[in-house]
Amino acid sequence: MTGAPIADAPRPAAATPHAAGRPAAATPTVAAAAGDGERSGLPVPDAGTLRAPAPGWAIEADVVVVGSGVAGLTAALRCAAAGRRTVVVTKARLDDGSTRWAQGGIAAALGDGDTPEQHLDDTLVAGAGLCDERAVRTLVTEGPDAVRRLISTGAVFDTSAETGAIELTREGGHHRRRIAHAGGDATGAEISRALVEAVRDAGLETVENALVLDLLTDAEGRTAGVTLHVMGEGRRDGVGAVHAPAVVLATGGMGQVFSATTNPAVSTGDGVALALRAGAEVSDLEFVQFHPTVLFLGRGAEGQQPLVSEAVRGEGAHLVDADGVRFMLGQHELGELAPRDIVAKGIMRRMQEQGAEHMYLDARHFGAEMWASRFPTILAACRAHGIDPVTEPIPVAPAAHYASGGVRTDLTGRTTVPGLYACGEVACTGVHGANRLASNSLLEGLVFAERIAATIAAEPPVNTGPEPPERPVPVPRAPARTPLLAPESRFVIQRIMTSGAGVLRSARSLNAAAVALQALHTEAVAELDRDGKTAEPCVETWEATNLLLVSRVLVAMAREREETRGCHWREDRPERDDDHWCRHLVARLAPECSLALHPTATAEFPPVQQRSATQRSAPSASAGRTTHPEGDTREHA
Numbered sequence: 001m002t003g004a005p006i007a008d009a010p011r012p013a014a015a016t017p018h019a020a021g022r023p024a025a026a027t028p029t030v031a032a033a034a035g036d037g038e039r040s041g042l043p044v045p046d047a048g049t050l051r052a053p054a055p056g057w058a059i060e061a062d063v064v065v066v067g068s069g070v071a072g073l074t075a076a077l078r079c080a081a082a083g084r085r086t087v088v089v090t091k092a093r094l095d096d097g098s099t100r101w102a103q104g105g106i107a108a109a110l111g112d113g114d115t116p117e118q119h120l121d122d123t124l125v126a127g128a129g130l131c132d133e134r135a136v137r138t139l140v141t142e143g144p145d146a147v148r149r150l151i152s153t154g155a156v157f158d159t160s161a162e163t164g165a166i167e168l169t170r171e172g173g174h175h176r177r178r179i180a181h182a183g184g185d186a187t188g189a190e191i192s193r194a195l196v197e198a199v200r201d202a203g204l205e206t207v208e209n210a211l212v213l214d215l216l217t218d219a220e221g222r223t224a225g226v227t228l229h230v231m232g233e234g235r236r237d238g239v240g241a242v243h244a245p246a247v248v249l250a251t252g253g254m255g256q257v258f259s260a261t262t263n264p265a266v267s268t269g270d271g272v273a274l275a276l277r278a279g280a281e282v283s284d285l286e287f288v289q290f291h292p293t294v295l296f297l298g299r300g301a302e303g304q305q306p307l308v309s310e311a312v313r314g315e316g317a318h319l320v321d322a323d324g325v326r327f328m329l330g331q332h333e334l335g336e337l338a339p340r341d342i343v344a345k346g347i348m349r350r351m352q353e354q355g356a357e358h359m360y361l362d363a364r365h366f367g368a369e370m371w372a373s374r375f376p377t378i379l380a381a382c383r384a385h386g387i388d389p390v391t392e393p394i395p396v397a398p399a400a401h402y403a404s405g406g407v408r409t410d411l412t413g414r415t416t417v418p419g420l421y422a423c424g425e426v427a428c429t430g431v432h433g434a435n436r437l438a439s440n441s442l443l444e445g446l447v448f449a450e451r452i453a454a455t456i457a458a459e460p461p462v463n464t465g466p467e468p469p470e471r472p473v474p475v476p477r478a479p480a481r482t483p484l485l486a487p488e489s490r491f492v493i494q495r496i497m498t499s500g501a502g503v504l505r506s507a508r509s510l511n512a513a514a515v516a517l518q519a520l521h522t523e524a525v526a527e528l529d530r531d532g533k534t535a536e537p538c539v540e541t542w543e544a545t546n547l548l549l550v551s552r553v554l555v556a557m558a559r560e561r562e563e564t565r566g567c568h569w570r571e572d573r574p575e576r577d578d579d580h581w582c583r584h585l586v587a588r589l590a591p592e593c594s595l596a597l598h599p600t601a602t603a604e605f606p607p608v609q610q611r612s613a614t615q616r617s618a619p620s621a622s623a624g625r626t627t628h629p630e631g632d633t634r635e636h637a
Helices: 070-081 116-126 133-153 187-202 270-277 310-314 340-354 364-374 376-384 440-458 489-500 507-531 539-560
Strands: 030-033 038-040 058-060 063-066 086-089 205-207 210-217 223-230 238-243 246-249 288-295 318-320 359-362 394-403 406-408 420-422 585-590 594-599 625-627 633-635
Touching (some): 063 223, 070 440, 133 440, 210 270, 210 539, 288 310, 318 340, 340 359
Parallel strands (some): 063 246
């Protein structure tokens, strides 16, 4: 590999020493290998559990599903239909997840002349060489029937008045019209409505307004449930637990890592953080997709921003600069309908050339009737912010949208922790590679949720016979030494990440982000060591602590990938480097307080190897080498 190794980059400040009489814990470090030896780098928080009160109540179940989007509710319905006692835990209300915000639609080869093979080809191209072809083939071949089952569950898609067939449109990266939509631009809301109604009709037990905290395991290291905190008044309140031998993470994304995002406020990476603390592997966190056309609300706008769906471009809207020039023409064969990373880069380049803060999306030629019928949600959002797309171009700029990486799974949704599954945006199945193809996300959640449920249903149920066996007592892991962060740290983290690891990245910006994130952790540790103080356990401090963990691992992986590929854009490494980087990065928090980081051999994921608690605490042959702060290098064998 070329360029200065990470070991030569600016190092974060050393942690403040422990108070006298207390042993100093090792400062966690990153170790990575990409074919040319050891690298050491970004410290990360200690593994363990979040600081929280002991659970004061418990629910018994066979399966607990965490999340209420298309992935979570599909998995829950299928598990319940298979006779498993299923509990759904969701951070807000059942219909408040990320799925409801999906405007464009769900992609599947449903139209005349379209085939799964063509869908596969478009997905592989968008993924910039890093899609796992087995995973993509699973998605596109099982997708059409999965959509039909969704329709049988109650979801109503827009159909042609003449033929009654599902109306299909195009989005970026698709060579055919294969996007099914509902309510014009309210597809996610319709899918959420149908699944929530089905869950309620089925009588599934649900726990709403509940933030999941950590994974519980039994004495053998198998999953035994989760701890969670229920916010507000109700039948349950405060910290409790759901005991279950199978946990399905469907917690959505981590867009709140950045200042401006299309994600709702609840998308704080809780599932990825929980999985990391549990010892699960994560992959491809560096590939954060920035949606190219997000309504520009002014310099410094923070929080959830209104999305202007790619379907608007699919129906013929043009990207233009302030002079009305269509700058995407000639940059890609599909022009404005190029894959999202290409369009986002095109917008950013034009903004840099002209010193502009945004570009424009011009769809005035649609006319008032088409805007009202095809894109009523977007029309209302624009008008709410003083912009009328019927008479004026829409100011747009890229904003954080979707995490292509997440908790690594196999094709059945299994993670490297026995009994822990993941699906939807929190998971990394290998489908998306370095850049998600538009409208593949809802389909991925649907297909792999069904696969998880089928896998769980094939396992012998926990309770067999007239008398249920005694359930193993869950074993909480040791609490982390890492303190909780103050609530205001959330905004500091977001600004650090937006500046250092946003659309445009470089060694300099990523190193600055690493140092700044380390300083947040160091300051909190120093206060804990000096005064025994940490932030009060509550939703805001747990979220801030999760954001810091996810941010630091994301930055570590982005620093390591010294190339530009898909939605990972390194200004100092502007070329794609297939010789060295046509592979995934895989990481896990190791018990010796280090981040074990290693590349896969190829673009295809190796098989998921589930490991017991004892195995997770032992060195891994696949994890490369880990540099310890004492200076000695222990090679994993």
